[in-house]
Amino acid sequence: MTIPPDTNHHIGTSDATPGGYAAARRPGERAFAVFLTLGSLALVAEAYGISGFEGLSAPGTVPLVVTSVMALTAVITLAQTWSLPRIADETIARDILPLNVILFVAMLVGYALLLRPLGFLPTSALFLILAIKLLGRYSWPYSIAVGLGSLIGIWLIFRVVFTVLMPAGIFPEAELLQLFRDLSGGAR
Amino acid sequence: MDALWAFLTVYTQLDLLALVAIGTFSGIYVGAIPGLSVTMAVSILISFTFSWDVYPALALMIGIYMGGVYGGSRTAILLNIPGAPSAIATAMDGYPIAQRGEAGMAIGVVTVVSFFGGLIGIATLAVAAPLLADFALRFQPRDYMLLAAMGILLVGSLSTGSLVKGIFAGALGLAIGAVGRDPLTFTERLTFDLDLLNGGVSFIAVMIGMFGVSEALAQLHHVNVPAIKQKIGRIIPSWGTVRRHLGLGMQTSTIGVIIGALPGTGGDIAALMAYDHAKRVTKNPEHPFGKGAIEGLVAPESANNAAVGGAFIPMMTLGIPGDAVTAIMIGALFIHGLNPGPMLMVDQPDMFWFIVGALLAANVFMLAFGLTGVRVFTKIVEMPRAVLIPLILLLSIVGAYAVNNAISDVYWMLGFGVFGYFMRNYGYPLGPVILGVILSRLLDDNWRRAIISDREDLGRLFWGIMTSPLSAVLFVSVILILVSQTPVWGWAKTWLTAKAKA
Numbered sequence: 181m182t183i184p185p186d187t188n189h190h191i192g193t194s195d196a197t198p199g200g201y202a203a204a205r206r207p208g209e210r211a212f213a214v215f216l217t218l219g220s221l222a223l224v225a226e227a228y229g230i231s232g233f234e235g236l237s238a239p240g241t242v243p244l245v246v247t248s249v250m251a252l253t254a255v256i257t258l259a260q261t262w263s264l265p266r267i268a269d270e271t272i273a274r275d276i277l278p279l280n281v282i283l284f285v286a287m288l289v290g291y292a293l294l295l296r297p298l299g300f301l302p303t304s305a306l307f308l309i310l311a312i313k314l315l316g317r318y319s320w321p322y323s324i325a326v327g328l329g330s331l332i333g334i335w336l337i338f339r340v341v342f343t344v345l346m347p348a349g350i351f352p353e354a355e356l357l358q359l360f361r362d363l364s365g366g367a368r
Numbered sequence: 369m370d371a372l373w374a375f376l377t378v379y380t381q382l383d384l385l386a387l388v389a390i391g392t393f394s395g396i397y398v399g400a401i402p403g404l405s406v407t408m409a410v411s412i413l414i415s416f417t418f419s420w421d422v423y424p425a426l427a428l429m430i431g432i433y434m435g436g437v438y439g440g441s442r443t444a445i446l447l448n449i450p451g452a453p454s455a456i457a458t459a460m461d462g463y464p465i466a467q468r469g470e471a472g473m474a475i476g477v478v479t480v481v482s483f484f485g486g487l488i489g490i491a492t493l494a495v496a497a498p499l500l501a502d503f504a505l506r507f508q509p510r511d512y513m514l515l516a517a518m519g520i521l522l523v524g525s526l527s528t529g530s531l532v533k534g535i536f537a538g539a540l541g542l543a544i545g546a547v548g549r550d551p552l553t554f555t556e557r558l559t560f561d562l563d564l565l566n567g568g569v570s571f572i573a574v575m576i577g578m579f580g581v582s583e584a585l586a587q588l589h590h591v592n593v594p595a596i597k598q599k600i601g602r603i604i605p606s607w608g609t610v611r612r613h614l615g616l617g618m619q620t621s622t623i624g625v626i627i628g629a630l631p632g633t634g635g636d637i638a639a640l641m642a643y644d645h646a647k648r649v650t651k652n653p654e655h656p657f658g659k660g661a662i663e664g665l666v667a668p669e670s671a672n673n674a675a676v677g678g679a680f681i682p683m684m685t686l687g688i689p690g691d692a693v694t695a696i697m698i699g700a701l702f703i704h705g706l707n708p709g710p711m712l713m714v715d716q717p718d719m720f721w722f723i724v725g726a727l728l729a730a731n732v733f734m735l736a737f738g739l740t741g742v743r744v745f746t747k748i749v750e751m752p753r754a755v756l757i758p759l760i761l762l763l764s765i766v767g768a769y770a771v772n773n774a775i776s777d778v779y780w781m782l783g784f785g786v787f788g789y790f791m792r793n794y795g796y797p798l799g800p801v802i803l804g805v806i807l808s809r810l811l812d813d814n815w816r817r818a819i820i821s822d823r824e825d826l827g828r829l830f831w832g833i834m835t836s837p838l839s840a841v842l843f844v845s846v847i848l849i850l851v852s853q854t855p856v857w858g859w860a861k862t863w864l865t866a867k868a869k870a
Contacts, residue, residue, distance in 0.1 A: 194636040276793055
């Protein structure tokens with residue numbers, strides 16, 4: 181099959197073009213293959229613990245087969261990956277885990293931690309403003325304006341169109357909505 | 369008659385029609401913006417629409433699906449960046465055409481052939497699915513099991529990547545789907561004795577993580593890609609241009625429907641295969657392939673939209689997803705308490721005809737928006753990624769949280785997002801994971817039904833497979849897919865050719 185030119189830095193974009201290189205190994209690929217192998221083996225052990233080899237229709241049979249397939253394919257991949265030549269001009273820090281990626285994962289974890297105590301609106305405002313500022317290197321006023329503007333847009337769509345309820349936290353969201361309702365012609 | 373009324377539902381209820389239109393319009397945007405994909409949009413949408421009725425939710429998703437598959441061509445032609453996976457083949461000839469200054473013509477042709485391909489896909493769905501559904505009622509549990517296995521294998525074997533990694537991804541999905549209490553015996557499975565895992569892993573968190581978060585993280589690599597401006601002239605193509613390529617479009621649409629209808633494989637693979645087909649059958653292209661051949665646009669773009677209708681065929685008749693998006697839609701139907709499969713076609717044919725009607729409406733909207741709204745669509749593509757990526761991430765979090773109001777789902781989503789990011793970097797396909805998660809229950813149930821009805825005897829099961837024509841065909845296909853990817857295939861080929869020469 182025709183292999184389209186890589187426009188995405190060898191990061192997979194679809195099932196047809198899953199990324200990586202065919203005949204070379206990216207930095208960290210061996211470690212990932214080892215991780216998958218160990219993980220699969222742990223899953224095999226766990227699957228065996230469900231019902232052992234009790235019978236073909238036992239609850240553990242399919243998990244045991246499936247995890248064994250995982251382990252087998254992980255080992256094959258590990259063996260194949262191990263012997264491939266490493267790509268010379270790629271480094272982990274630049275091509276696999278650049279600072280931006282680590283930073284964003286950390287910010288997402290922070291978001292999840294703050295969501296309950298602070299509430300949806302303050303946490304999201306913080307996240308959006310910081311993320312836009314960091315990524316785009318815009319000025320603070322611009323980042324704050326864009327961050328808050330898009331947050332208001334998202335919040336209106338969620339609350340009004342999709343009626344999704346997020347943790348309110350410290351921001352008096354419900355009171356604000358009620359105020360608007362009162363202003364727009366009394367309670368509905 | 370009832371079928372006709374169900375088919376017309378979407379046209380008689382203005383709110384549903386409006387939802388299809390909104391969906392198609394935003395779908396074109398989603399497709400056109402690199403970094404936003406249909407799979408991502410649909411998986412995030414599930415969690416927002418689960419409080420809706422099923423028809424409006426489906427109307428919106430179908431619009432997004434149709435529009436998104438088409439929208440990717442925009443950026444492929446104008447910026448040489450496929451906006452959506454299904455447009456990966458489009459950039460190869462679309463961008464050279466734009467460089468020649470004929471971007472308008474390219475967009476026009478793509479719009480018309482996408483519509484054409486879409487029509488063929490929908491027509492095939494409308495004709496084939498009811499026939500297949502009757503036939504599907506005779507499917508044995510073992511046939512479902514084999515079909516599910518085939519779907520997972522096909523993705524890896526038809527892609528440009530490695531089958532072994534594809535199988536790993538599929539098996540991983542099946543394992544994720546098995547986590548939690550076994551629905552039949554209530555035994556804990558793969559829970560590592562953690563209470564957290566008793567209820568299983570939310571498949572929405574897996575999907576949003578794999579397709580939303582990991583995509584956004586991958587996009588962080590090119591925040592500052594400058595947009596190149598192209599001149600767009602006349603868009604509506606001349607009838608002569610369209611007619612000249614109708615024959616090819618017909619062939620590639622057929623490829624699209626078939627690839628779409630095969631379990632697991634969707635528009636992205638269909639587009640690449642159609643492109644290869646066009647290269648083989650076009651004898652004297654006006655411009656060579658890769659240097660701006662119109663045939664190189666017609667083939668993938670008709671095929672990927674034809675694959676949309678095709679992908680609904682196994683989803684509606686068997687409950688087996690035709691591609692990643694229909695896998696997510698099956699998940700959406702589960703949430704609404706519906707179980708797609710032959711029984712749904714028999715019990716609620718209305719649902720099927722509604723989907724056909726909505727697909728047709730989406731296809732027409734796609735044509736209309738595609739030919740008129742070009743300037744609007746090029747504007748939004750210029751939206752800076754520094755704003756876009758944080759917004760995707762925020763939507764992903766809200767989507768994962770909203771379904772169960774559980775912070776733990778957000779952590780699952782993050783975990784699978786990071787994991788998916790590594791998988792993308794190292795060439796593991798993500799589609800099979802989702803297929804696996806959705807098919808896990810089906811595979812497990814049908815395996816147990818099959819083996820219990822054969823009194824736990826593998827020999828009997830195997831005998832049953834070999835003596836039923838359908839099971840035998842499916843079984844042989846599964847074996848062939850596996851063998852075709854091993855060195856054995858190459859040896860057999862050289863041996864056979866050597867024998868033929870001697």
